[in-house]
Amino acid sequence: MDERDAISRRQVHDALTQRCFTRDWSVERVVYLGTLDPTALAVPVRIDVTDLDFVSAPPIYLGEEYRVTGRRLPHLLGETRSLCYYAKGSVILDRYDPSGTVLQCLEQADIVIRKAVRGSSDIDFANEFQAYWSSSFLLVDLPANFAGRIKARFLNLRAGLEPTGVICAGESWLIEAHLANRASLPPGEDCVVISTDAALSVNPNADWPPENLRDLNAWLGWIDPGLVGILEKSFATGEHPTRWIAIRAANGTFILSATLPPMLRTDEFQKSRRTKLPSIIARMPEKIPIQPTLGLPADVDYIFSRNMGNMANLNGKRILLIGAGTIGGFLSHQLAQSGAGAMDGRLTIVDKDELRTANLGRHLLGIPYIHRNKAEGCCEFIKQQLPMLTVDFHSGDALDILDASNLPYDLIIDATGEEAFSLAVNDRSVRHRETWPPVLFGYLVGNGAMAQSLFTGESGRACLKCLKPRLSGPSRFPTMRAGIEVTTAENMECADPRYIPYPVTRSVVAASLICETALAWARGSIGHRFRSHLFDPSQALSVKDGNPAVSRDCPACSPT
Ligand SMILES: [Zn+2]
Structure with a gap:
């Protein structure tokens, strides 16, 4: 190890030891075990300080043994239980003060975990909702106030490459881009677009994520009771066994999809009993799994204005x-x-x-x-x-x-x-x-x-x-x-x-x-x-920017 790295490593070690953290020698990476908010909540965590460049904040993971009874915490992302305490790009950490930097990070993590446990940062679920909802996405290009039925399609936007999921109206540039690569438009699957003034968020007191229709309706009822039942209703018309729902909310467009179980895909249901499907589905909500997907804006105004x-x-x-x-x-x-x-x-x-x-x-x-x-x-x-x-x-x-x-x-x-x-x-x-x-x-x-x-x-x-x-x-x-x-x-x-x-x-x-x-x-x-x-002061003189007036000698402006 370079001598300067060794000194940094030592300083980080001293800082963490001072905060009663101990090195976890069971892993190859440089990880320390300790607690956040040690005098009150005493939340067990691991901090990974392998990277001394501090390009991103050192990852802090909540210990598996820690359970907040009955409620869910914002800023706690994914399976790894990593704590999101500095938003990406929100702070530049000082690589030349490694001990100060590590202590600063722990202090910030203390604040975030305290607020999260108290429930005062539940609002942050809405701001981070994309991360909780899904990592797959569809491009969305819809007129500003569009609501109703439309097709979700997989279009060939890039010749020779995999198709991209798209929800768009007929006049969208996405359709033209596809037609430039392919002769015809795929028929697509039915998608219902619905709006709410609410911001979608995680209900801290319920299971997350919603995995089936029952969970979905419970969650929708908590967000906006007007949204309950949209998935069932969407099956009353249309052909394909899959339905997409795009919810245009205050904090973005969030999409989900569901496919009828095989027993309901028979000709009988598809034709003569189609209108009965919503009530049949409503009676077996845990048998209808749902898939969340993000909607990424792809309208021309967004692309050139952002x-x-x-x-x-x-x-x-x-x-x-x-x-x-x-x-x-x-x-x-x-x-x-x-x-x-x-x-x-x-x-x-x-x-x-x-x-x-x-x-x-x-x-x-x-x-x-x-x-x-x-x-x-x-x-x-x-x-x-x-x-x-x-x-x-x-x-x-x-x-x-x-x-x-x-x-x-x-x-x-x-x-x-x-x-x-x-x-x-x-x-x-x-x-x-x-x-x-x-x-x-x-x-x-x-x-x-x-x-x-x-x-x-x-x-x-x-x-x-x-x-x-x-x-x-x-x-x-x-x-x-x-x-x-x-x-x-x-x-x-x-x-x-x-x-x-x-x-x-x-x-x-x-x-x-x-x-x-x-x-x-x-x-x-x-x-x-x-x-x-x-560019080159040895050849040219600097000229002040300005608004020159007409020259009396100009043969274009005042022909003699
Ligand atoms: Zn002139």
Whole structure:
């Protein structure tokens, strides 16, 4: 053992000994035996301090001999009787103070066990209910207030892999994702969706978990009397011998299923006596075992909102992304992950180039897309990863699409980084300012020394040309240090233009800079329209973010 580990081990040993814990030499791991709340409850426990990294809190297990008479304890998880005293990620334990850390953990465990035994933390059962209910799951995509009958199906969301259990309405993206892999939809099994305002929780004074219909109804009666009998009733109609019940509660969606015993699966019951099934089942509740399952939210709003907190995402926006090269490729994926193409929105990607081996070191796409159009490739990649999005592509010249005074988009993004092309887009944007959506430009300066983005389209604000009114003249916001030349390199493939070398990191940050501005636009507070990120101060100068005004010398804004 490393000397420092030996010292830590010794310190932990001394701390635990001070708390009257003794080493359990009968096991290979470093385990100590002792009691929590020694002066009152004296709960026998084992603490496992094998891991001195303290990445997670040392596991504490309640001794088998300990029984709380008549009631059940929250925070006591599973067969192993491990005590959940610090929620995962709720605290960072100090690995450089091992004795203090172990004592801190025991103190916290004392508090948790005392509250649990007193019953004052029974409410925590509801917060931890997923852990008590099940570890298997079904994906759920239902309209917000849906209640009633629907199908539970096993769908092929991933080609060639095992199917995934799903409860969803007919128009769900999950159905489309399945149909992209399989010709037809499996018929599925009947599922009844029911809502309650109550939070589902463990009844501390009853057996857990409910194993059959009798236990289930006893538990449901304790949660919400309106839920009692739902499983029996669900058998009155429908064909299949299995029924699913999805309870949409205040603390999540919880699902259970039950299958008729063989004696009730006869033709007689299935056809002529089907309506009698609920009352027959109700008379033999302990013969109907139930299976609990978790419902995991998979609706589009949840998927694209959960990482955003209170920030708006790009749901419902129609976005035209021009350029699917090194910046545009990463940007297309970031826009998609921000919700572009979700709900009624659309993401259109435009590029006329093909992916070459020369691109592979700094492009979103790789070998599966080699020699294919970049816009088409990005579109296909995104639809594979996030099949709920509406994404399309155009492999022709972007200027063809832009030759219109009205465009069916809410935002145009030019991530080509080709100055002459961007100035052509900018010129059209200024000319059609009244009818065009805003245009957001993003590019790298010099040899990727700086990333910049400019949001344009509002009157009184700078257009792209306003930043440098004369092609050979000075920039209004100087970026390159004097005497720094941009170096270019020859491509091996002779048909390719010369290219500017810089690493992939620069493209990813440029894409992020553009996506940040797009998100600011979506939430209605654009902030700084002109943003810069300096990578290489030896080549470029730092430029302050801001909102530049129109230049009087700009030939696009004020043609002479
Ligand atoms: Zn201008």
